[in-house]
Amino acid sequence: MKFVVQPGGQLTGEHRVPGDKSMSHRAVMLGSLAEGTTEVTGFLEGEDALRTIAAFRQMGVAIDGPEAGSLTITGVGLHGLAAPQQALDLGNAGTGMRLFAGILAGQTFNSELIGDASLMQRPMGRVINPLSKMGARIESLSEGRPPLVISGGQDLQGIHYDLPIASAQVKSCVLLAGLYAKGRTSITEPAPTRDHTERMLGGFGYDVDSTNGVIGLDGGGRLVGTSIDIPADVSSAAFLLVGASIAPGSDVLLKHVGMNPTRVGVLNILTLMGADISVLNPREIGGEPVADLQVRYAPLHGIDIPEDEVPLAIDEFPALFIAAACASGTTILRGASELRVKESDRIAAMAEGLSTLGIKNEPTSDGIVIEGGQLGGGSVNTFHDHRIAMAFAVAGLRASAAIEVLDCDHVATSFPGFAELISSAGLKLDAHR
Structure with missing residues (x-):
C-alpha cells in the first residue's frame, strides 16, 4: 500500500485515536x-x-x-x-x-x-x-x-x-x-x-x-x-497534534488520550515550539492519567530539544521532525541514539525523506539538526516503518506539491484506520494498492 497526499488542507473535528x-x-x-x-x-x-x-x-x-x-x-x-x-x-x-x-x-x-x-x-x-x-x-x-x-x-x-x-x-x-x-x-x-x-x-x-x-x-x-x-495512544495522537499545529485553520479535539507522565514529551516539546495545546478534563482511569487534548494551529519555531524530554517522546520523533520542518529557524535533537534501532533507523529514514521534500537537515550519531523551510513534493521511502509513513503523510498539510509515501502496510501495526480517520479530519489522503 502507498499513500498519495495532495498538498494543503486543515484538520478539524473531534476524534479518538486507537488504544495505547x-x-x-x-x-x-x-x-x-x-x-x-x-x-x-x-x-x-x-x-x-x-x-x-x-x-x-x-x-x-x-x-x-x-x-x-x-x-x-x-x-x-x-x-x-x-x-x-x-x-x-x-x-x-x-x-x-x-x-x-x-x-x-x-x-x-x-x-x-x-x-x-x-x-x-x-x-x-x-x-x-x-x-x-x-x-x-x-x-x-x-x-x-x-x-x-x-x-x-x-x-x-x-x-x-x-x-x-x-x-x-x-x-x-x-x-x-x-x-x-x-x-x-x-x-x-x-x-x-x-x-x-x-x-x-x-x-x-x-x-x-x-x-x-x-x-x-x-x-x-x-x-x-x-x-x-486502555486510553487512546499518545503516540498515535501525535500525528494529529502535529498536523493541527502546522496547518492554518486547524482546530482538533482528541478524546481520552493517555497522559502518563513518562509519555508526554511530545506535548512538552510542541509547547516549547509554540504549539497551542489545551489539556481538558484531566482524570484517572485504572491508575493511568487521561485527558482530552484541544490543539489549534499556531506558528512554530525551532528549539534545542531538552535532552531530559527525549526518553519521554522517543516514539513521537518522526512526527516531531515534521513539526521542525515547518517551524521557523533551527531545531536540534541530541541524545536520541535509541532512534537508530527502532523499526527502522528513524534518524536516517527521516533525514532522507526530509531531504527529498527539500528540507535541509544534518543527521548526527544521536540526533539531527533540521532547518525549517518549505516542504515540497516527491516520493518518500518509509523503510517498512509505520511511524515514518504517518509522519510524511501529515507533511502533506504544508507541502507545495503531492507527496507519495511508499510501503505503508505497516501503519496497521499501531494505527489501524489511520487513513480513514485522518482523511475524515481533513488530510487529502488516498490509499492505493
Missing part, C-alpha cells in the same frame, strides 16, 4: 499470566498487539475477542503456560519480542521467537545480556539478532541491573523475568522511561516499588485478574 500500543501488549501479557479473568477495553486491534494475543493462544491461554476493542482473558497463572508447538511469530513487534524474552526465560519449556524481515534485523542483545546475568540461556544470531531460542528449566536469580541506555522495553523485560527469579530484581535507569509495566503490575496486585530511580520487585508472587480500560 504499549498498554495493549502488557494487558494481554499480564492478563494471561494472572489467576482469574481479566476484562480489557480500549484494546488496540493493530497487528503488533494481535500477534501477542496469538502467541499466548499458542501457549494455551483462552482469549475471547477482540471485538470493538474488548477482550476477555482467562489467565493461567505465572506457571500455567503450555509449551508452544512452533516458533512464536511476533511480526513487526519489537516490544513484543523483548517482553516475551523476559517471560519465556522463566518457563520450564523451550521456546523460539521470530518475526518479520524488519524485526529479524533488530538488536536483542540489550535484553539477552541482563537475562543471561539472571541465569537465562538464550541463543541468537550475531549481534543478538533473532531468532531467539530460549531454553526452559533455568533457575533465574534476581539481580540489580543498571540500564546502559534508557529503555522501557529492557526495563520491562527484566522486571517480567524477575517475576520468576529467586530473590529481588531491581533496575536503575539513567532517565525516566514509560512506566506502564510497573503501574499495570500494581493493578494486577503485584508489589513494585520505585525509589530514587531504582525500580524493584521480589520474585515468587502472583498476579490476580482485573479490569483494564
Whole structure:
C-alpha cells in the first residue's frame, strides 16, 4: 500500500485515536499470566498487539475477542503456560519480542521467537545480556539478532541491573523475568522511561516499588485478574497534534488520550515550539492519567530539544521532525541514539525523506539538526516503518506539491484506520494498492 497526499488542507473535528500500543501488549501479557479473568477495553486491534494475543493462544491461554476493542482473558497463572508447538511469530513487534524474552526465560519449556524481515534485523542483545546475568540461556544470531531460542528449566536469580541506555522495553523485560527469579530484581535507569509495566503490575496486585530511580520487585508472587480500560495512544495522537499545529485553520479535539507522565514529551516539546495545546478534563482511569487534548494551529519555531524530554517522546520523533520542518529557524535533537534501532533507523529514514521534500537537515550519531523551510513534493521511502509513513503523510498539510509515501502496510501495526480517520479530519489522503 502507498499513500498519495495532495498538498494543503486543515484538520478539524473531534476524534479518538486507537488504544495505547504499549498498554495493549502488557494487558494481554499480564492478563494471561494472572489467576482469574481479566476484562480489557480500549484494546488496540493493530497487528503488533494481535500477534501477542496469538502467541499466548499458542501457549494455551483462552482469549475471547477482540471485538470493538474488548477482550476477555482467562489467565493461567505465572506457571500455567503450555509449551508452544512452533516458533512464536511476533511480526513487526519489537516490544513484543523483548517482553516475551523476559517471560519465556522463566518457563520450564523451550521456546523460539521470530518475526518479520524488519524485526529479524533488530538488536536483542540489550535484553539477552541482563537475562543471561539472571541465569537465562538464550541463543541468537550475531549481534543478538533473532531468532531467539530460549531454553526452559533455568533457575533465574534476581539481580540489580543498571540500564546502559534508557529503555522501557529492557526495563520491562527484566522486571517480567524477575517475576520468576529467586530473590529481588531491581533496575536503575539513567532517565525516566514509560512506566506502564510497573503501574499495570500494581493493578494486577503485584508489589513494585520505585525509589530514587531504582525500580524493584521480589520474585515468587502472583498476579490476580482485573479490569483494564486502555486510553487512546499518545503516540498515535501525535500525528494529529502535529498536523493541527502546522496547518492554518486547524482546530482538533482528541478524546481520552493517555497522559502518563513518562509519555508526554511530545506535548512538552510542541509547547516549547509554540504549539497551542489545551489539556481538558484531566482524570484517572485504572491508575493511568487521561485527558482530552484541544490543539489549534499556531506558528512554530525551532528549539534545542531538552535532552531530559527525549526518553519521554522517543516514539513521537518522526512526527516531531515534521513539526521542525515547518517551524521557523533551527531545531536540534541530541541524545536520541535509541532512534537508530527502532523499526527502522528513524534518524536516517527521516533525514532522507526530509531531504527529498527539500528540507535541509544534518543527521548526527544521536540526533539531527533540521532547518525549517518549505516542504515540497516527491516520493518518500518509509523503510517498512509505520511511524515514518504517518509522519510524511501529515507533511502533506504544508507541502507545495503531492507527496507519495511508499510501503505503508505497516501503519496497521499501531494505527489501524489511520487513513480513514485522518482523511475524515481533513488530510487529502488516498490509499492505493
